[in-house]
Amino acid sequence: MTKWIKGITLVCVLALAMSGCLFDTRDAQPPADEGDDVIPLDTPLGVFQAMTVALESLKDANYERAISENFVFSPTTQDSLNPTFEGSQVYDNWDKTVEMDVLGLLLADSKNISVEFRPTEQINQNTFVRFSVEYELGVVDIATPTDTTLYEGLAEFDVRLEGGNWRLTFWNEIDALSDLSTWGYLRGILRQQLNP
Numbered sequence: 001m002t003k004w005i006k007g008i009t010l011v012c013v014l015a016l017a018m019s020g021c022l023f024d025t026r027d028a029q030p031p032a033d034e035g036d037d038v039i040p041l042d043t044p045l046g047v048f049q050a051m052t053v054a055l056e057s058l059k060d061a062n063y064e065r066a067i068s069e070n071f072v073f074s075p076t077t078q079d080s081l082n083p084t085f086e087g088s089q090v091y092d093n094w095d096k097t098v099e100m101d102v103l104g105l106l107l108a109d110s111k112n113i114s115v116e117f118r119p120t121e122q123i124n125q126n127t128f129v130r131f132s133v134e135y136e137l138g139v140v141d142i143a144t145p146t147d148t149t150l151y152e153g154l155a156e157f158d159v160r161l162e163g164g165n166w167r168l169t170f171w172n173e174i175d176a177l178s179d180l181s182t183w184g185y186l187r188g189i190l191r192q193q194l195n196p
Contacts, residue, residue: 037053037062038061038062038065039053039062039065039066041065041066041165041166041167042164042165042166043166044129044131044159044166045119046066046166047066047157047159047166047167047168048117048119048133050062050063050065050066051063051066051115051117051168052115052116052117054066055107055113055115055137056113056114056115058107058110058112058113059107060100060103060104060107063100063103064100065165065167066167066168067096067099067100067167067168068096068160068162068167068168068169069096070096070169071095071096071099071167071168071169071170071171072094072095072169072170072171073091073094073098073099073170073171073173073184073187074091074094074170074171074172074173075091075173075182075184075185075187075188076153076173076174076175076176076182076184078176079091079173079182079184079185079188082185082188084188084189084192085188085192088192090187090188090191090192090195091187091188091191094187098191101191101194102187102190102191102194105190105193105194106139106186106190109141109142109143110139110140110141110142111140111141111142111145112138112139112140112148113137113138113139113140114136114137114138115135115136115137115138116135116136117133117134117135118133118134118135119131119132119133119157120132120133122156126161127160127161128158128159128160128161129158129159129160129166130156130157130158130159131156131157131159132154132155132156132174133154133155133156133157134152134153134154134177135151135152135153135154135155135183136150136151136152137150137151137152137183137186138150138151139151139186150180151180151181151182151183151185151186152176152177152178152180152182153173153174153175153176153177153182153183153184154173154174154175154176154177155171155172155173155174155183155184156170156171156172156174157170157171157172158170158172
């Protein structure tokens, strides 16, 4: 008799379980915004796309992925001799850590950033490409949200294939393109703020 009661109880439990879902539904999550997209670095030009997405979304993840652990930045001679930086070593030992610290300050202080890279291939080898790059950077600062500060310049970018991903290894500022300051000058200003 007890087997019969246990059997009926089991059938009733199974019938109840099958008649409705035991799990609650949840609301659909909105899609991640563009800044959360992982930009593939499977081509040399992917570096520029990753950096652009990171800057314009004000999120550093794609920029960090696009920068090599061996990254080096070199300013123009004019920027390095600028009286603003006299007596300081703002451009010394510029590696990936410094680049990401300076980028973090730029993103934190900005309401909006726009950037345009115009790369032209100079050297193309199997695992190395050098680009001549004209760039324009527009920054809207949180403190002055109605003003856009523009930076322009010409740089050489060395991009290397590292572990299956193309990454920027060397950013060499060459010259200003106009009477506007270069991005290198902005880097110096930001590093000076980090290390007064």
